[in-house]
Amino acid sequence: MIHFQNVTKRYGEKIVLKNLNLEIRKGEFVVLIGPSGCGKTTTLKMINRLIEPDSGRIFINGEDASKQNAVELRRKIGYVIQQIGLFPNMTVEQNIAIVPKLLKYPKEEWQSIVRSLLKLVDMPYEDYAHKYPSELSGGQQQRIGVLRALAVSPPIVLMDEPFGALDPITRDSLQEEVRRIQKKLKKTIVFVTHDMGEALRMADTIVFMNEGRIVQKAAPEEMLRNPADSIISTFMGRHITSGRQSVPLYAEDFMRTKVLKVPKTSKTLECIELMSRRDVNSLIVIEDDETYFGTVTIEEIKQHGKAGRNISELVSNETITIGRKEDARTALDRLLESAANYLIVLNDDLTVAGIVTRTSTAKALGEALWGEMPA
Amino acid sequence: MSELFVAIFQHLLIVTVAIGISSIIGIILGILSYWVRPLGTFLIWFAEMLQTIPSLALLALLMIIFGLGNITMIAGLVLYALLPIVRNTYTGLSSVPSHLREASKGMGMSRLQRLFQVEIPISIPMIFSGVKIALVNSLSIAVMGVLIGADGLGYIIYRGIQQQNFARILTGAVPVVLMAILFDYVMTKIERFLSIKC
Numbered sequence: 229m230i231h232f233q234n235v236t237k238r239y240g241e242k243i244v245l246k247n248l249n250l251e252i253r254k255g256e257f258v259v260l261i262g263p264s265g266c267g268k269t270t271t272l273k274m275i276n277r278l279i280e281p282d283s284g285r286i287f288i289n290g291e292d293a294s295k296q297n298a299v300e301l302r303r304k305i306g307y308v309i310q311q312i313g314l315f316p317n318m319t320v321e322q323n324i325a326i327v328p329k330l331l332k333y334p335k336e337e338w339q340s341i342v343r344s345l346l347k348l349v350d351m352p353y354e355d356y357a358h359k360y361p362s363e364l365s366g367g368q369q370q371r372i373g374v375l376r377a378l379a380v381s382p383p384i385v386l387m388d389e390p391f392g393a394l395d396p397i398t399r400d401s402l403q404e405e406v407r408r409i410q411k412k413l414k415k416t417i418v419f420v421t422h423d424m425g426e427a428l429r430m431a432d433t434i435v436f437m438n439e440g441r442i443v444q445k446a447a448p449e450e451m452l453r454n455p456a457d458s459i460i461s462t463f464m465g466r467h468i469t470s471g472r473q474s475v476p477l478y479a480e481d482f483m484r485t486k487v488l489k490v491p492k493t494s495k496t497l498e499c500i501e502l503m504s505r506r507d508v509n510s511l512i513v514i515e516d517d518e519t520y521f522g523t524v525t526i527e528e529i530k531q532h533g534k535a536g537r538n539i540s541e542l543v544s545n546e547t548i549t550i551g552r553k554e555d556a557r558t559a560l561d562r563l564l565e566s567a568a569n570y571l572i573v574l575n576d577d578l579t580v581a582g583i584v585t586r587t588s589t590a591k592a593l594g595e596a597l598w599g600e601m602p603a
Numbered sequence: 604m605s606e607l608f609v610a611i612f613q614h615l616l617i618v619t620v621a622i623g624i625s626s627i628i629g630i631i632l633g634i635l636s637y638w639v640r641p642l643g644t645f646l647i648w649f650a651e652m653l654q655t656i657p658s659l660a661l662l663a664l665l666m667i668i669f670g671l672g673n674i675t676m677i678a679g680l681v682l683y684a685l686l687p688i689v690r691n692t693y694t695g696l697s698s699v700p701s702h703l704r705e706a707s708k709g710m711g712m713s714r715l716q717r718l719f720q721v722e723i724p725i726s727i728p729m730i731f732s733g734v735k736i737a738l739v740n741s742l743s744i745a746v747m748g749v750l751i752g753a754d755g756l757g758y759i760i761y762r763g764i765q766q767q768n769f770a771r772i773l774t775g776a777v778p779v780v781l782m783a784i785l786f787d788y789v790m791t792k793i794e795r796f797l798s799i800k801c
């Protein structure tokens with residue numbers, strides 16, 4: 229649908245785009261992302277010829293864009309900008325009807341377009357059509373901005389950081405709306421953003437650019453899993469999932485390995501002293517060969533312990549144990565149904581690998597969702 | 604008394620005709636200045652230069668071309684009024700926010716469509732303010748008309764001076780001052796209304 233062929237653009241000495249090649253399929257939601265000055269906006273504006281390339285060609289539907297009349301080309305391509313750009317001298321209806329009027333649609337037709345578009349975003353015609361942009365909230369204004377771009381149902385819609393100036397809640401709901409509209413109307417959308425979260429949420433394909441080049445073009449999951457360059461990893465920040473560590477599949481992925489273990493020959497006083505020093509209320513007791521023996525709680529020692537006796541007399545076997553290759557889901561279920569605050573994770577040779585606590589589970593889930601968490 | 608009303612009427616007629624012509628020329632020149640920046644720099648320099656010529660000297664020069672009478676006065680006022688109108692049109696159009704310019708371009712408006720549907724409507728308060736300044740200035744400059752045989756209140760003032768008749772001088776001068784204040788007041792109101800709408 230859109231095809232960039234060896235496109236280069238310079239501003240004076242500075243090369244903004246270096247020999248760019250990019251293919252965008254029909255109906256694809258493509259997000260261009262990258263640090264500022266990477267050339268993403270330049271790329272976008274070349275599609276509707278607001279910026280002309282110095283060399284190379286851009287084909288739209290197989291036709292060379294530079295051979296078409298720029299004004300007519302732009303009417304066939306929807307355009308949404310960050311600053312919204314509703315005309316303050318026109319009502320909501322007049323703003324939406326601009327392109328239909330430019331294309332000389334009859335009045336009944338553009339009026340019905342305005343009605344059906346407003347219905348699409350739940351803004352009743354009677355309440356909103358005759359308001360001026362200054363009477364609307366930021367979110368409502370950008371909704372109208374999006375509708376205006378869709379008015380003549382162009383097959384391609386360009387969006388240049390459309391939600392950058394909105395508050396997070398409004399932004400979320402607009403992202404959802406645009407995604408829904410895109411699915412429904414099957415538009416080819418080229419979307420520029422510098423927000424990785426937005427890119428991951430909206431894109432079919434993410435095109436990561438840096439210094440005028442495409443660093444990686446991939447589906448969101450693929451980019452998350454295999455970022456092609458460290459700059460992408462940096463950019464993804466909290467969205468990144470680095471390797472297996474933060475994808476908890478097994479019990480071992482979310483256990484705590486720093487646990488207090490004592491040999492069963494330890495004395496009671498020794499254990500109490502250790503517990504109070506490390507501020508814990510239970511210990512894992514192991515055999516001489518380091519295999520798991522049981523657990524002991526501070527209450528148990530206080531009630532039944534006698535000074536100078538071996539801890540082994542007080543050990544309980546009630547704590548649930550699981551193997552380290554146990555499925556994460558099973559581990560979580562066992563933890564939730566158990567009365568204890570933790571599970572013991574055992575290695576294959578029955579030595580203690582670690583414990584799974586509610587906290588370690590929450591932390592592992594957090595990492596899976598948002599990347600590395602503070603320790 | 605009827606002599607006064609005739610003079611006021613003639614005075615207003617000369618001024619409004621001149622401002623009408625000057626607005627048309629000035630707004631067109633302002634638009635051209637906006638479209639072609641180097642031309643704009645030159646035109647505004649030219650209009651500023653016109654303004655520095657003493658009115659009597661300018662009228663005398665124009666008299667060589669147009670002879671005695673109202674036409675010369677109107678031509679002089681047109682030239683004097685150009686500066687505020689051209690400058691305000693140019694400034695108004697140039698201060699249309701760039702994102703609106705980009706939005707209108709990106710949606711596929713031609714240059715003229717952008718001008719008439721977006722840029723001029725948004726600059727109307729500024730352009731109108733230029734016309735107001737020109738009009739209020741012209742009301743007082745038009746008094747000079749008596750020296751080149753044009754009609755208007757200048758005639759009454761001049762005769763008052765010659766007869767050393769203070770009452771007569773005031774009869775001519777007070778209406779000029781009152782008209783200037785009145786036009787300024789009314790047009791400022793309209794200007795406010797226009798800018799609120801935008």
